[in-house]
Amino acid sequence: MDTLHLLFNAVTVIFIAATMFAAGLGATFAALRGIFSNVPLLLLALVANGVVIPLLGWGIGALFSLPAAGFIALVLVASSPGGPFGAKLAMVQNGDVVAGAAMQVLLATIGSLTFAPTANGILTAAEVGKGVSLDVVALVRTVALLQLVPFVIGLLLRRYAAPTARSWHPPAATVSNVTFLIVLAGMLLGSWRDVLTLLGSLTLLAGFVLAVAAFTVGTLLATGPPVRRTTMGSVASVRNVGPALAAIGIAFDxxxxxxxxLAAVVLSGLAAALPIAAVLSGRRSGGPATDEPR
Incomplete structure (x- = not known):
């Protein structure tokens, strides 16, 4: 079982790195300047992911009267933006992949700093759970190694070796797609017992509703054309599980x-986010918006 766990972790790392590398290969400096100079877009994304969605997690947990374990898991997930599935969902929906990948990395980095105080504040106010404290440096380092570095390498290849970037992009996308399916299968196989035990509770429904609500908030609190707005919605709908897992290990033993x-909330959230991205993809005849700033 330990070997399978290590293998799953290795595939997950490959999935994250390959997805960000492929996104970088399809990006340009001009497109990134268009994203990071768009102050309203950045501010709205930060408010949506750092304030509104955590509060939604609190509200949904209270509305459904979740047991303590389910409430804690929902709040931890809601408080942790920048999940690596965000860039993948941007690809799945044929959305603005450059904006999605850039925003995902930014949110994951900022979320490394805001996660602990946000989750701790909500759990304290709700009088549920214990104080959450994390190694911020370790979280930032993980985001940099797994998300930022592959994205920057791909971006530099696109800038200084465009023919190489074009030839490497299809295999990188293929690796991302294959490992994505393996990660999904691994999550289902590894967590089915945990999910089954929660079938009689509202935790699964709460995770589903949170993802739909987060997509809606991320889409509404965004600027630009619909393809960019729905991309921001997909980025908001999938959260960063790493800090949540670390918090459960440190604060909840x-x-x-x-x-x-946590497994139930994450899987039910993906069950909501993936079909939304697939429906959007079916409505779009063009490819991903990866080359030009909007």
């Missing part, structure tokens, strides 16, 4: 009930 609830 890897309590099985919370880990199971």
């Amino acid at each position: 890897n309590e099985p009930a919370i880990l199971g609830a």
